[in-house]
Amino acid sequence: MNTALNTVYHQRRQHLLAQMHAQGGGVALLPTAPEVMRNRDSDYPYRHDSHFYYLTGFSEPEAWLVLVAGEKDQAILFCREKNLEREIWDGFRHGPAHAQEKFGFDAAYAIEQLGSEMPRLLANQPAVFYALNSSRDLDHKLQRWLDAVRAQSRSGVTAPHAAFDLLHLIDEMRLFKDAHEIDIMRRAAQISAQAHVRAMQTAAPGKMEYEIEAELLHEFRRHGSQFPAYGSIVAGGANACVLHYRGNDAKLKDGDLLLIDAGCELDSYASDITRTFPVNGKFSAAQRTLYDIVLAAQAAAIAATQPSNRFIDPHNAAVNVLAQGLLDTGLLKGSLDEVLESGSYKQFYMHRTSHWIGMDVHDVGAYRELNARSEETASRILQPGMAMTIEPGLYIRPADGVPEHFWNIGIRIEDDALLTPTGCEILTSGVPNKADEIEALMRH
Numbered sequence: 001m002n003t004a005l006n007t008v009y010h011q012r013r014q015h016l017l018a019q020m021h022a023q024g025g026g027v028a029l030l031p032t033a034p035e036v037m038r039n040r041d042s043d044y045p046y047r048h049d050s051h052f053y054y055l056t057g058f059s060e061p062e063a064w065l066v067l068v069a070g071e072k073d074q075a076i077l078f079c080r081e082k083n084l085e086r087e088i089w090d091g092f093r094h095g096p097a098h099a100q101e102k103f104g105f106d107a108a109y110a111i112e113q114l115g116s117e118m119p120r121l122l123a124n125q126p127a128v129f130y131a132l133n134s135s136r137d138l139d140h141k142l143q144r145w146l147d148a149v150r151a152q153s154r155s156g157v158t159a160p161h162a163a164f165d166l167l168h169l170i171d172e173m174r175l176f177k178d179a180h181e182i183d184i185m186r187r188a189a190q191i192s193a194q195a196h197v198r199a200m201q202t203a204a205p206g207k208m209e210y211e212i213e214a215e216l217l218h219e220f221r222r223h224g225s226q227f228p229a230y231g232s233i234v235a236g237g238a239n240a241c242v243l244h245y246r247g248n249d250a251k252l253k254d255g256d257l258l259l260i261d262a263g264c265e266l267d268s269y270a271s272d273i274t275r276t277f278p279v280n281g282k283f284s285a286a287q288r289t290l291y292d293i294v295l296a297a298q299a300a301a302i303a304a305t306q307p308s309n310r311f312i313d314p315h316n317a318a319v320n321v322l323a324q325g326l327l328d329t330g331l332l333k334g335s336l337d338e339v340l341e342s343g344s345y346k347q348f349y350m351h352r353t354s355h356w357i358g359m360d361v362h363d364v365g366a367y368r369e370l371n372a373r374s375e376e377t378a379s380r381i382l383q384p385g386m387a388m389t390i391e392p393g394l395y396i397r398p399a400d401g402v403p404e405h406f407w408n409i410g411i412r413i414e415d416d417a418l419l420t421p422t423g424c425e426i427l428t429s430g431v432p433n434k435a436d437e438i439e440a441l442m443r444h
């Protein structure tokens, strides 16, 4: 028996085919990501499309997956032909025959045959499943293929008469992580945690932000991570108040905090960690006060990250703690209810506490219940197998009425959580987040 038929990828295709049957059957089309030129003769590093890889395990560019949910189900790959000359320049290509065997497809063709095979595959099928309105190129190709099918109508051939959004079906599958994915996500999280430990051990006044970034990248890569999962943020002092800071080119100052938001991608799975720590190894009183508020907010959010709670509950739990902390420190005035009602806390906490995480750092999956009848019941109910970040923060820009000792302090603490039957598992606990533990780590 071909072992490729037992892979997670094969099982996922079977699962998707079953859902296509539930909608009456048809043909699904899914291209992988295009290669993109960065500048003359130099490409951006190639990264396959997440959906495509989720269903195939195949990471070469110029490939399409076609699934036929019909009398006989079929999974068909279109990919690049073997080509000795191109392989000498660019490296190994599986080629259709080898790919079919290795990845367990029912058939495989050269990518050049896509245009001639698709009208045949779409003929007499009731529906087509694809990423609706997501790509002009895909829309255009599909139109040409459907025109070719319709041109045969007088010979009794029918064309699909319905279109369904393929991405929605795969998004929902990917929202629930299987054992294979969880294993990789745990390892990705561990590597990233180690990288943050290394950053804490390396940071010192006078170093440049990019020197610390280099330590993170070194740790990612030496453990086999292929890419950072997103652009690393290494933000000293006031730079931490820029949520998507990208410069990473300032000098670290004695007495400042350093906020690092960085995570590796390992075997197509992201991790996403933020830690904030003192450049000189010791929190000032004002920094410590705000740090402990953010940490308490994260603890409250983690406690609320459990099945049958809603996606919004950890956010609300974090906001409650942050708002109370802002009142206690004099950064906000009024009562807790007033602060929550008016949203005045958003001056210092302006982002959401969580996002799904998986193959994409901001992973797919609806944040709303699909059939919600009211706003109160709209937020997605959490279930085991979902994975999400928990990342409260406080960002204090200089402003009238803001005590000066808090100016330019930016703090975020971010971990990745996997929903379990009883609560959640923190995947990123390999790097400390308590102020005392961070200070202890930095002393060594």
Ligand code: GLY
Residues within 6 Å of the ligand: 230, 261, 262, 272, 355, 361, 391, 414
């Ligand atoms: N690093 C991206 C995020 O935290 O959402």
Ligand code: MN
Residues within 6 Å of the ligand: 272, 355, 389, 391, 414
């Ligand atoms: Mn995040």
Ligand code: MN
Residues within 6 Å of the ligand: 261, 262, 272, 273, 274, 414
């Ligand atoms: Mn992050």
